[in-house]
Amino acid sequence: MKKANDQPKQNDLPKSLTGIQGLDEITGGGLPKGRPTLICGNAGCGKTLLAMEFLVRGATQYNEPGVFMAFEETEKELTANVASLGFDLDKLTAKKMLLLEHIHIERSEIEETGEYDLEGLLIRINLAIDSIGAKRLVLDTIESLFGGLPNTLILRAELRRLFRFLKEKGVTVIITGERGDEMLTRQGLEEYVSDCVIMLDHRVTEQTSTRRLRVVKYRGSAHGTNEYPFLIDETGFSVLPVTSVGLNHSVTTDxxxxxxxxxxxxxxxxxxxxxxxxxxxxxxxxxxxxxxxxxxxxxxxxxxxxxxxxxxxxxxxxxxxxxxxxxxxxxxxxxxxxxxxxxxxxxxxxxxxxxxxxxxxxxxxxxxxxxxxxxxxxxxxxxxxxxxxxxxxxxxxxxxxxxxxxxxxxxxxxxxxxxxxxxxxxxxxxxxxxxxxxxxxxxxxxxxxxxxxxxxxxxxxxxxxxxxxxxxxxVYVGPDGVLTGSARISKEAQEYSEQLSRQQETERKKLALERKRKAMVAKISELQEEFEAESIETLNMIYLEEERNKAFLLQQRDMAMSRKADTD
Amino acid sequence: MSASKKNTKINDNQEITSLPDLENWVLRLYVAGQSPKALLAFKNLKIICEEQLNGRYQIEVIDLLLNPQLGRDDQILAIPTLVRKLPEPVKKIIGDLSNTERVLIGLDLLPRFK
Missing domain, CATH: 3.40.50.300 (P-loop containing nucleotide triphosphate hydrolases)
Structure with a gap:
């Protein structure tokens, strides 16, 4: 049921930041402001948590009060269930930033007689919104009405009236819905919500469960169309891509x-x-x-x-x-x-x-x-x-x-x-x-x-x-490439032995030289000795000769004297 | 014949004096303004009560436009809704009460008069 006047302006579609990690990136700034968004998925895929986080973030980060209308859980159950995500609903409720309201509907307690409308529900929602000045609203899950009220003709007409009323009210609404066999939701809620539909999925592949999120439709806005995995942890929901998370941490030079x-x-x-x-x-x-x-x-x-x-x-x-x-x-x-x-x-x-x-x-x-x-x-x-x-x-x-x-x-x-x-x-x-x-x-x-x-x-x-x-x-890096292990060890050993043999060669040459020097020295002393021996002999000879000459002269003089020679 | 704008007790002249040998009925009709459906529901309710309960009843009409917070306690979604507060258990009947047989079933009155 798309009406022409639902069509938002292309340029300035106002959006409401969810504060949920990654989701604002995928949707380009959040959910359509003042309009309903449908979140559908199988049981246990995190619809209620996503919706609750939308309210809690709105209350704590954007100062927007929110109302949670729970058709399936009581206020106490809800508070206990989301406490594991670190959401303190009691505190927010006390600060009037959050209002939890359980809407009880039980088929067996209701008898239908003739014409009626859902003015009572509208009055309750209106009262809840006005009492804290809420900007955000969650209806989780409005499908319960189909179980409680048998006349779907009236119900569908009234739902349409409800959404028109909510749009006039200008609150940003999240409606959750169980996934149906052929339709997005079992009761065809997508019929009433023409602006934004997000589908959650919880799959088990190879014994491991993974959660995925996909923006099926976002009228008047570009959005990521892939399936994005998401995690639910102690800090709440987080959808990848998480482009901006935690890049402002301090660093040390330690x-x-x-x-x-x-x-x-x-x-x-x-x-x-x-x-x-x-x-x-x-x-x-x-x-x-x-x-x-x-x-x-x-x-x-x-x-x-x-x-x-x-x-x-x-x-x-x-x-x-x-x-x-x-x-x-x-x-x-x-x-x-x-x-x-x-x-x-x-x-x-x-x-x-x-x-x-x-x-x-x-x-x-x-x-x-x-x-x-x-x-x-x-x-x-x-x-x-x-x-x-x-x-x-x-x-x-x-x-x-x-x-x-x-x-x-x-x-x-x-x-x-x-x-x-x-x-x-x-x-x-x-x-x-x-x-x-x-x-x-x-x-x-x-x-x-x-x-x-x-x-x-x-x-x-x-x-x-x-x-x-x-x-x-x-490692050994040489002409043979990079060597490790025993190859390196044997290569190193080889190098060592080469070095060793070179060393020995030098040593040997040194010794040889020494030997030569010693031989030379020996030779020198031998020659000296020879020379000395010879020189002694020669000197001796010279002495003897001189002595002989002396003796000869003496003999001659004696002879002359004896001959009475007159020459002198 | 009008649905009151405030919580109004209608036809309770015997309520205090009559001994509870039979149950004393307390019925609450939730409406939102004087819509045709609300007026019709009140009219139908009056007739049924007169015929079946013989004066041992008390009807409160609550207009949620004037007292919206009252809808919370009885978990009112549909308008008009008739709530049987007493005798217990609490029963809820929604609609303009034009189907008398279903109203009687809803109020646990039908088997008694069959």
Whole structure:
């Protein structure tokens, strides 16, 4: 039943902000102001909660009082039901920002005799609106009237009158309706609500339930037409895309150690930023959990509290396994600094798990939260919800300056730099652990893909798990490429022996030289000796000759004397 | 013959004096203004009460346009609505009461007079 005068102006359709995360983005500013919006969906898909949040946000954020007409639940039941979302209806009621009114209708108590109208209902709604000056109204769910009043002809005419009346009144209305088999609602309520229809859905795929929201129709306004997953958690409804949530958190320049000195060096010497989100991804068995355990140990050693969400292993198993590489985290569990939380998220559904995580984090107030691994949030094809969930988790942690450390399993065949959940944009520091297969063995390599706000190393390091924890070593980079493990060791040995033999050669040459020098010296002394011997002999000879000459002269003189020679 | 604008007691002259050997009836008719439906309902109600209850009844007419808050307690949606407050249990009959047989069934009076 679309009437021509229902057509709003295209340009300035006034909208009423819902205050519900993500919904205002999809609808481009909220629900049509002063008009009715139909929210339909199966039982248990969150219609009542969405409607209630619309009122509560209106009252608390936009100063618009609201009336909730409940046809199915009493005031007390409603208050109790939404208390789990953190809505304190009693307080709002006391402040006259909210009015809950239960409309009781019971088929067995009513006898129909002749003509009637629903003026009584209109008077009640009118009274409720006027008593607190309400700008928002919820009718949950008006379909109950069809069960209580048998004459649908009268009822339909009266409903049309009711909606005309509400439009004149200028209140923004949400009507909820159960989804019908062929129509959007069982009683065809969409007939009366021509402005905006939102459909909620609650599906179970691969044993995991997911909730989705779709804007079926929004007259006079552009809107997102996809199905958007949504979560219901302690802070209420949230629909993806959550583009603007929590991007105004404060940041610190405080740095904390990763627990591995060499890794800190790679992260420009100081480790991660406090309150940042760290992701370690890698294939199976590359030591992701070990890296997490190191970080946890280091945090506890600093006296910080660590909350460890183990999604695939029991706490005992993790502690035992980490002890094998020399990390004793049990002491921290005993003195209360570390807390494990083991649970498979797929058992209770993503949004319930998110709620649970929020609750545990709020109770324990940790400085570090480890989620190992985030890839187990994905079951089947719920990537999108999983992403939305992790996005909310990351935002939540950042808002509270909690350092988040996540591990993610990369499938054997997928690209390394592609997490199963496309969350890389949410992550500040992303390290990749990879297998390097050389020489018939598998070795682990680690490199930093990105680390926002610091000059990190671009090197691949070999990552070794020893009895004393993880160690990072330089890989062998040479003419034969990158070598790790025993290939690296044998290459290094080879290089060592080459070096050694070169050294020996030098040594040998040195010795030879020395020997030559010694030979030379020996020769010199021999010659000297020879020379000396010869010179002694010669001198001797000279002496003897002189002596002989002397003797000769003496003899001659004696002779002359004896001959009486006169020559002298 | 008029539906009163205020809560009005009609024909209750024997209400106090008569001993409750039979139930004392308290009926409440909710209307919204003096619409034709309201007037018709009141007229029909008078006739039925006179015929069936022999004076042991009391009718209150409540105009919700004047006293809208009164509709809450009895959970009034349809107009006109006749509420049987006494004898218990509370019964509700909606409409202009033109179908006498259904009114009598609604008031638990029919089986008695069959």
């Amino acid at each position: 740095r904390i150690s990763s627990g591995i000195p060499r890794l800190d060096t790679m992260l420009s010497g100081k480790g991660y930023y406090r309150g940042s989100s760290v992701l370690v991804s890698g294939t199976a068995g590359t030591g992701k959990s070990s890296l997490a355990a190191h970080f946890a140990f280091a945090a506890c050693k600093r006296g910080e509290r660590v909350l460890y969400f183990a999604l695939e292993e029991s706490p005992q198993q993790i502690i035992r396994n980490m002890r094998s590489i020399g990390i004793d985290n049990e002491q921290w569990v005993k003195n209360g600094l570390m807390k494990f939380h083991s649970n498979r998220p797929t058992f209770i559904g993503l949004e319930s798990y998110l709620t649970l995580m929020h609750k545990v984090i709020n109770e324990f107030k940790p400085e570090v939260v480890i989620i190992d691994p985030i890839s187990s949030f994905i079951v089947g094809t719920n990537d999108f919800e999983a992403k939305s969930m992790i996005m909310r988790m990351v935002d939540f942690l950042k808002m509270n300056t909690i350092t988040g450390f996540f591990t993610s399993l990369t499938g054997a065949n997928s690209e390394l730099e592609h997490t199963q959940i496309n969350i890389s944009s949410l992550i500040d520091t992303w390290m990749i652990l990879r297998d390097i297969e050389i020489g018939g063995e598998r070795n682990r390599g680690l490199h930093i893909l990105k680390s926002r706000g610091m000059a990190h190393s671009n090197q691949i390091r070999e990552y070794i798990l020893t009895d004393n924890g993880a160690e990072l070593l330089d």
